[in-house]
Amino acid sequence: xxxxxxxxxxxxxxxxxxxxxxHAIGSDFQRYLSYYLGRFQGCSPPYTYEALAYTLRDRLMxxxxxxxxxQLEPGNRRAYYMSLEFLIGRAMGNHLxxxxxxxxxxxxxxxxxxxxxxxxxxxxxxxxxxxxxxxLAACFMDSCASLKLPVMGYGIxxxxxxxxxxxxxxxxxxxxxxxxxxxxxxxxxxxxxxQRVHFGGRSEAYHDALGNTRIRWVDxxxxxxxxxxxxxxxxxxxTVNTLxxxxxxxxxxxxxxxxxxxxxxxxxxxxxxxxHISMVLYPNDSSENGKELRLRxxxxxxxxxxxxxxxxxxxxxxxxxxxxxxxxxxxxNDTHPTIAVAELMRILIDEKGMxxxxxxxxxxxxxxxxxxxxxxxxxEKWPLGLFERLLPRLLEIIYEIxxxxxxxxxxxxxxxxxxxxxxxxxxxxxxxxVRMAWLAIVGSFSVNGVAALHSQLLRDGLFHDFYQLWPEKxxxxxxxxxxxxxxxxxxxxxxxxISTKIGDGWIGDLSQLAQLxxxxxxxxxxxxxxxRAVKLANKQRLAALVKADCGVxxxxxxxxxxxxxxxxxxxxxxxxxxxxxxxxxxIKNGRMDNWVDRCVLIGGKAAPxxxxxxxxxxxxxxxxxxxxxxxxxxxxxxxAFLPNxxxxxxxIIAPATDVSxxxxxxxxxxxxxxxxxxxxxxAVTIGTYDGANIEIxxxxxxxxxxxxxxxxxxxxxxHKHYQPWQYVEQDSDLRExxxxxxxxxxxxxxxxxxxxxxxxxxxxxxxxMTLADFRAYVDAQDRVAxxxxxxxxxxxxxxxxxxxxxxxxxxxxxxxxNREIWKLKPISS
Ligand code: 26Q
Numbered sequence: 001x002x003x004x005x006x007x008x009x010x011x012x013x014x015x016x017x018x019x020x021x022x023h024a025i026g027s028d029f030q031r032y033l034s035y036y037l038g039r040f041q042g043c044s045p046p047y048t049y050e051a052l053a054y055t056l057r058d059r060l061m062x063x064x065x066x067x068x069x070x071q072l073e074p075g076n077r078r079a080y081y082m083s084l085e086f087l088i089g090r091a092m093g094n095h096l097x098x099x100x101x102x103x104x105x106x107x108x109x110x111x112x113x114x115x116x117x118x119x120x121x122x123x124x125x126x127x128x129x130x131x132x133x134x135x136l137a138a139c140f141m142d143s144c145a146s147l148k149l150p151v152m153g154y155g156i157x158x159x160x161x162x163x164x165x166x167x168x169x170x171x172x173x174x175x176x177x178x179x180x181x182x183x184x185x186x187x188x189x190x191x192x193x194x195q196r197v198h199f200g201g202r203s204e205a206y207h208d209a210l211g212n213t214r215i216r217w218v219d220x221x222x223x224x225x226x227x228x229x230x231x232x233x234x235x236x237x238x239t240v241n242t243l244x245x246x247x248x249x250x251x252x253x254x255x256x257x258x259x260x261x262x263x264x265x266x267x268x269x270x271x272x273x274x275x276h277i278s279m280v281l282y283p284n285d286s287s288e289n290g291k292e293l294r295l296r297x298x299x300x301x302x303x304x305x306x307x308x309x310x311x312x313x314x315x316x317x318x319x320x321x322x323x324x325x326x327x328x329x330x331x332x333n334d335t336h337p338t339i340a341v342a343e344l345m346r347i348l349i350d351e352k353g354m355x356x357x358x359x360x361x362x363x364x365x366x367x368x369x370x371x372x373x374x375x376x377x378x379x380e381k382w383p384l385g386l387f388e389r390l391l392p393r394l395l396e397i398i399y400e401i402x403x404x405x406x407x408x409x410x411x412x413x414x415x416x417x418x419x420x421x422x423x424x425x426x427x428x429x430x431x432x433x434v435r436m437a438w439l440a441i442v443g444s445f446s447v448n449g450v451a452a453l454h455s456q457l458l459r460d461g462l463f464h465d466f467y468q469l470w471p472e473k474x475x476x477x478x479x480x481x482x483x484x485x486x487x488x489x490x491x492x493x494x495x496x497x498i499s500t501k502i503g504d505g506w507i508g509d510l511s512q513l514a515q516l517x518x519x520x521x522x523x524x525x526x527x528x529x530x531x532r533a534v535k536l537a538n539k540q541r542l543a544a545l546v547k548a549d550c551g552v553x554x555x556x557x558x559x560x561x562x563x564x565x566x567x568x569x570x571x572x573x574x575x576x577x578x579x580x581x582x583x584x585x586x587i588k589n590g591r592m593d594n595w596v597d598r599c600v601l602i603g604g605k606a607a608p609x610x611x612x613x614x615x616x617x618x619x620x621x622x623x624x625x626x627x628x629x630x631x632x633x634x635x636x637x638x639x640a641f642l643p644n645x646x647x648x649x650x651x652i653i654a655p656a657t658d659v660s661x662x663x664x665x666x667x668x669x670x671x672x673x674x675x676x677x678x679x680x681x682x683a684v685t686i687g688t689y690d691g692a693n694i695e696i697x698x699x700x701x702x703x704x705x706x707x708x709x710x711x712x713x714x715x716x717x718x719h720k721h722y723q724p725w726q727y728v729e730q731d732s733d734l735r736e737x738x739x740x741x742x743x744x745x746x747x748x749x750x751x752x753x754x755x756x757x758x759x760x761x762x763x764x765x766x767x768x769m770t771l772a773d774f775r776a777y778v779d780a781q782d783r784v785a786x787x788x789x790x791x792x793x794x795x796x797x798x799x800x801x802x803x804x805x806x807x808x809x810x811x812x813x814x815x816x817x818n819r820e821i822w823k824l825k826p827i828s829s
Contacts, residue, residue: 235484
């Protein structure tokens, strides 16, 4: 950077924004393709994508730098979103939308005999997440940029993202997703901001210059964290925020020491071990797995990010750490990065020389924790032995946090030993564990759930003791999704149609969708017809995808009934499959009253170690094979299992869906966010009283939502005396369905493979109570069928769902986080 010759201060370069006309875009594209990538016209497609990505990145660069500088002005408070997952998907379409240069780019590409669509299809999904939690982080980043909030994301730059799912003979097969193989044109590597992260070693006492006893962490094995920045553009607002992803690398002396000692093989092994940390995303979304590498990833992220935030803050000449909490807040996405609580204490005490009490005040004022699950098996806990070996100094700090915390508990509830045991950050027993959720709650000033019901269940159940101690920490922040990706980008037809009626202000302020409500009322025949035409075109697009990926013909005139999400027993894909079998039996038995033609789509990945979930996928595929090929069915019912469900598939699925399946066991789905994407795109929900479904129903009205099934309290009560065979006895439809599965009808060549499924749902210990909700579900589906036959009535419901979805924008969610937790002021670049 040039210096001002008089004052010596750095002067930023004056950068001119690049021209955005088709000609300029085209010539930049050609320059990148030929001069940078060394490829020429007619070259293979990944290079056209890459050249166009550089062309667009250039057009983000000035705003990116200006946003960065503006946010770093001294005194500006900033938030950091810490997450092991950012499920971004593709970036190109999103940046084009945000920059408002889609038409110009389209035109430019035509000059090269390419359609923009084809080029965008080349981009691999950045699949750095499992599902809801990771996608939520990506939607949050989008909204923060669009609202000009000074928020930076911190995550891991996994070499391998979420595995690719193949279906082989109906079974899931996992394949590694080397998404970085062709490079990532969006990212910028910033080696100059690398951080050193310590592992292993031991802690040692020493006396500082003033004679105080202090602790240092010595004999560590260090790993380098190298940041890679991804631009996060705001919607037409000249703001570009940053997602900073860390890659692990071996330190130099790591190599040198070992090489000098002559143990070449050992040196290479050690180097490999260091680089392993950011190699692969754990494909597990609902149970902790206690693997050492996972704990390494968590500490790697927390330590590198906190040091980076401290460095950024110190760069303004700050060194009064009492002010650190005034200017920095960290939002922890579930317990995954929660070791940050102890790491910030370590930084303040061991590295900055602070005393415990002062450091603890700062830490508790900086940290905020979001919980995403109520399932006990998903609560993270780490064996003490592992912690001790990998992070000895951090374990000492956790012990001290716990000792002081338990003193506080015993002051409030003297003699209540049981309560102290329950609340201790250390779980006692044969194996002792660190409970990460407890550490998060104790170390944070804010603890939130992700939907109203979920937050209430946290207060009343799982976190009740903590709620009694600190009611003021607990709050709710109902999730959302970004309307830019999930409507404006994914559903251009509907976007254009809505905008002819109410303008396009709704894209940046989704509450404006309420202005559509009058158009849902009677007499709007043209609008109804247009609405249906858009949906039909979207269904044709999905039908083409289903044909290509499943070989199944979906008739766009039929009802599209869709359930896409991770495969898990609590989400009850099984209930859906039982219903499909029931419909199949109705055809076979000639019970065609109130019939509507249906295409049922199921998609989602199973954790590789989750045997039951994998068997559910096999069942879906086996039932599909029978139903789709039975001549008696004659196209009236189709079932397809879509392989490799991911962000870019949802962009085609949500706009084409008529019925959104949100059928989890009540009290188990924290929020759900797919439910919101479907609603925005005009699907009607069939759902249980669970997660954000409840708020969706409140927003759209009960008459525009198909509610069924047990409520949370009923589920809890039923557990004590659940007798699934009663439902089987009482319900001949259910009996026939179960008998058909048991008979081997769907698996003639692989006998008994579905016994584990029928056994599980008929067990009195089935926590998911699938059979208890079967009848209510079938009846609700029958109401769906009735409603579908009233074409105008359905269209009205569809419009009302979109019109009522304004609340579920992450813009609203982020404004709530900001008003109640972060307290940032929007920054103009
Ligand atoms: C934990 C330990 C070791 C390895 C992996 C994990 C792990 C990883 C991911 C545990 C859980 C997850 C993801 C959880 C998740 O996606 N939860 C969903 O979060 C959404 C956003 O809040 C909610 O809408 C969903 O209801 C919730 O299930």
